[in-house]
Amino acid sequence: xATSDICADCAVRxxxxxxxxxxxxxxxxxxxxxxxxxxxxxxxxxxxDDHVICANLLSGMLKLVASTADGREQIVGLLYPxxxxxxxxxxxxxxxxTALTEAELCIFPREPFTRVLEDHAHxxxxxxxxxxxxxxxxxxxMLTLARKSAxxxxxxxxxxxxxxxxxSACRATPAGxxxxxxxxxxGQIADVLGLTxxxxxxxxxxxxxxxxxxxxxxxxxxxxxxxxxxxxxEAA
Amino acid sequence: xATSDICADCAVRxxxxxxxxxxxxxxxxxxxxxxxxxxxxxxxxxxxDDHVICANLLSGMLKLVASTADGREQIVGLLYPxxxxxxxxxxxxxxxxTALTEAELCIFPREPFTRVLEDHAHxxxxxxxxxxxxxxxxxxxMLTLARKSAxxxxxxxxxxxxxxxxxSACRATPAGxxxxxxxxxxGQIADVLGLTxxxxxxxxxxxxxxxxxxxxxxxxxxxxxxxxxxxxxEAA
DNA sequence: CGACTACTTGAGAACGCTCAATCCTCGTGG
DNA sequence: CCACGAGGATTGAGCGTTCTCAAGTAGTCG
Numbered sequence: 314x315a316t317s318d319i320c321a322d323c324a325v326r327x328x329x330x331x332x333x334x335x336x337x338x339x340x341x342x343x344x345x346x347x348x349x350x351x352x353x354x355x356x357x358x359x360x361x362d363d364h365v366i367c368a369n370l371l372s373g374m375l376k377l378v379a380s381t382a383d384g385r386e387q388i389v390g391l392l393y394p395x396x397x398x399x400x401x402x403x404x405x406x407x408x409x410x411t412a413l414t415e416a417e418l419c420i421f422p423r424e425p426f427t428r429v430l431e432d433h434a435h436x437x438x439x440x441x442x443x444x445x446x447x448x449x450x451x452x453x454x455m456l457t458l459a460r461k462s463a464x465x466x467x468x469x470x471x472x473x474x475x476x477x478x479x480x481s482a483c484r485a486t487p488a489g490x491x492x493x494x495x496x497x498x499x500g501q502i503a504d505v506l507g508l509t510x511x512x513x514x515x516x517x518x519x520x521x522x523x524x525x526x527x528x529x530x531x532x533x534x535x536x537x538x539x540x541x542x543x544x545x546x547e548a549a
Numbered sequence: 550x551a552t553s554d555i556c557a558d559c560a561v562r563x564x565x566x567x568x569x570x571x572x573x574x575x576x577x578x579x580x581x582x583x584x585x586x587x588x589x590x591x592x593x594x595x596x597x598d599d600h601v602i603c604a605n606l607l608s609g610m611l612k613l614v615a616s617t618a619d620g621r622e623q624i625v626g627l628l629y630p631x632x633x634x635x636x637x638x639x640x641x642x643x644x645x646x647t648a649l650t651e652a653e654l655c656i657f658p659r660e661p662f663t664r665v666l667e668d669h670a671h672x673x674x675x676x677x678x679x680x681x682x683x684x685x686x687x688x689x690x691m692l693t694l695a696r697k698s699a700x701x702x703x704x705x706x707x708x709x710x711x712x713x714x715x716x717s718a719c720r721a722t723p724a725g726x727x728x729x730x731x732x733x734x735x736g737q738i739a740d741v742l743g744l745t746x747x748x749x750x751x752x753x754x755x756x757x758x759x760x761x762x763x764x765x766x767x768x769x770x771x772x773x774x775x776x777x778x779x780x781x782x783e784a785a
Numbered sequence: 786c787g788a789c790t791a792c793t794t795g796a797g798a799a800c801g802c803t804c805a806a807t808c809c810t811c812g813t814g815g
Numbered sequence: 816c817c818a819c820g821a822g823g824a825t826t827g828a829g830c831g832t833t834c835t836c837a838a839g840t841a842g843t844c845g
Contacts, residue, residue, distance in 0.1 A: 379692035382783050387695045389688035402678055407685050434670055441677045442638055448680060449643050451687040452625035456615035458695040459623045459743025463801065499824060507695025512801055514825055531810070531824065547618050699833070735792060748833060750793055767792065767842070 319343065323419070328395035329369040330443075333435040342429055345421045351412040357398070360409045367399040367426040373416025374496055377408045378504070388504040389451070393477070397440060401427045414496065458507045466506040467516040468546035471526065475536055490527075492535040520545070555579065559655070564631035565605040566679075569671040578665055581657045587648040593634070596645045603635040603662040609652025610732055613644045614740070624740040626687065629713070633676060637663045650732065694743045702742040703752040704782035707762065711772055726763075728771040756781070 320326060320339045331339060348371070351357060357375070358366065370392050377390035389408060392398060398410065401423065421429075430437050457466055478493035497505070503513045520526045525542050527535040536542055556562060556575045567575060584607070587593060594602065596616070606628050613626035625644060628634060634646065637659065657665075666673050693702055714729035733741070739749045756762045761778050763771040772778055 377688065379688060381692065381696060385692075385696040387692040389691045400681065402681070407689060431670070431674070434667070434673070437670070437673060437677065438667070441673060441680060444677060444680045444684060445636065445638070448684045448687060451684060451691065452613065452615060453643060455625045455687065455691055455694055455743075456617065456621075456623040458691055460617060460621040498822095507691075509802060510824080511803085511826085515801090518825070734790095745834060746792080747794085747835085751833095754793075 324371055325369060325395035329419075330397055330436050330439055331369065333439050334433060338433065342421070342426075345425050345429070346419050349418045349420050351416050351418065353412055353414050355412050357410045357412070357418070358406055360407055362406050364400040364402065364404055364406055365423055366420050367397070367401055367423050368418040368420040370394055370396045370398055371417040371419055374413040375416060376411050376413050376501070376504075378411060379408050386504055387507060388501065389454075390447070391505070397443060399423070401430055401440075413501065463506075463508055463512050463516050464519070465546055465548070466508060467502075467513060468520065468525075468542050470502060470506055471520075471534060471536065472539075472542060472546055474534070490535050490537045491539070492529065492533060494530075494532050495534055560607055561605060561631035565655075566633055566672050566675055567605065569675050570669060574669065578657070581661050581665070582655050585654045585656050587652050587654065589648055589650050591648050593646045593648070593654070594642055596643055598642050600636040600638065600640055600642055601659055602656050603633070603637055603659055604654040604656040606630055606632045606634055607653040607655055610649040611652060612647050612649050612737070612740075614647060615644050622740055623743060624737065625690075626683070627741070633679060635659070637666055637676075649737065699742075699744055699748050699752050700755070701782055701784070702744060703738075703749060704756065704761075704778050706738060706742055707756075707770060707772065708775075708778060708782055710770075726771050726773045727775070728765065728769060730766075730768050731770055 320331065320343050323329070323331070326332065331342065334342065351373075357368075360378075360380070372394050375392040375396075375398065376388045377392065378386055379389045380386045391413075392410075398418065400406065403423075430440065457469060461469070474495055475491055475493060478491075495502070499513050499517075500510050502508075503510045506513065517526070517528065520542070521528055523541070525536075525538045525545065527537055529535055556567065556579050559565070559567070562568065567578065570578065587609075593604075593611070596614075608630050611628040611632075611634065612624045613628065614622055615625045616622045627649075628646075634654065636642065639659075666676065693705065697705070710731060711727055711729060714727075731738070735749050735753075736746050738744075739746045742749065753762070753764065756778070757764055759777070761772075761774045761781065763773055765771055
């Protein structure tokens with residue numbers, strides 16, 4: 314109650330699961346929700362916690378982290394605005410969800426949200442479809458993690474981020490160099506790719522030395538030769 | 550209809566998605582289905598194909614394989630009886646699905662199956678839940694593939710297979726040694742774990758030398774010291 | 786009995802990791 | 816305005832795990 318803004322000014326109104334609801338349904342759902350701001354580095358749920366929340370990510374980025382008993386970590390998923398966060402069914406969470414940037418969530422308590430889901434087949438269907446896409450992506454990443462070289466991993470990652478950057482990216486000519494900011498630190502990239510910070514850094518340097526990319530700032534990337542980068546993403 | 554047996558004698562009647570349907574609904578679905586036997590090594594769908602089928606696996610095991618352009622392969626999923634196979638939505642498949650053993654499928658053409666799914670919220674919900682479980686499992690495997698040592702991977706895999714073997718396993722006393730057959734060759738285990746055949750073989754030998762397991766036959770495994778095996782699955 | 790396939794074992798090389806030092810950037814405070 | 820500190824990034828040297836290549840063994844089926 315306290316704070317919920319109305320869905321009408323929701324930044325992800327059409328892309329999120331709610332996009333499948335009409336205005337009346339939305340009003341009902343809105344009654345359940347509360348918005349929450351999280352700071353970078355802040356954890357939303359811990360591995361082992363009961364599933365208690367479902368949410369839509371309104372802005373910012375989250376990471377899903379799996380870790381071993383002795384502290385090794387792997388980022389198993391990245392969440393972007395409009396992505397669904399959490400699990401609608403009871404159980405214990407296997408992963409820790411942490412904000413990578415400042416982020417804003419539209420949070421629903423799990424049980425009432427699940428009931429809404431059950432009453433709206435369209436929304437459930439959309440969630441099924443998205444879950445299947447996430448599964449496909451996770452499986453593709455298994456191939457990357459298990460079988461690709463550090464060079465291929467980094468090159469492929471940069472291409473992925475370039476595709477994501479889309480609008481915010483800056484490109485002189487359609488085929489020309491493409492510049493954008495990486496939303497992750499080297500350490501986080503390493504956690505995504507199953508490498509170490511040093512290896513990520515060395516591969517970046519190597520790509521720079523080969524004239525495939527430029528590093529105008531510590532966080533910025535320019536792809537100067539996309540074809541060469543694609544070639545390196547495919548072959549060791 | 551050519552061959553379809555009736556669902557009443559279906560081996561996976563209650564565990565498969567169809568378990569959520571009543572007898573009348575089942576009859577309707579049965580009209581769509583055809584049973585198909587596949588030989589070990591036979592491929593059901595290739596990466597890049599359009600999604601054309603949905604199916605329930607009745608018996609046997611299938612593998613989902615992702616591969617790179619130059620032929621490196623990774624098994625990204627194993628399918629067991631009662632598992633759902635395929636994708637209900639249009640699109641191109643990212644993975645190749647191949648039989649590991651002789652297997653029997655109950656196949657539905659995608660489009661009519663999707664319509665049945667849409668008309669039966671229970672079934673759709675069950676599929677959503679299973680897809681989420683598969684996603685969780687895939688993400689857990691990402692941690693294994695990216696961060697665990699060969700020793701941890703093999704030990705963890707043997708424990709997984711022991712859990713799967715369940716009924717068919719042979720155990721003298723509840724806490725005593727447990728013997729079962731691995732359903733995979735060393736090469737397939739390597740494909741699952743992101744290792745090479747040789748490394749899998751060496752780790753098996755090492756576990757045997759340590760007295761943690763015994764290898765009574767080339768395919769058989771005895772876990773002689775479960776705690777020691779669990780310890781090796783957790784720490785390098 | 787011979788061919789085939791799966792599995793094991795060995796030697797050497799390579800890729801990525803560990804440990805450690807240095808550098809860069811940026812924000813803060815003297 | 817500049818010195819300082821902190822966190823991130825880079826670079827280097829050396830090592831270790833796993834891979835590659837290559838024999839050799841075992842079990843199976845004709």
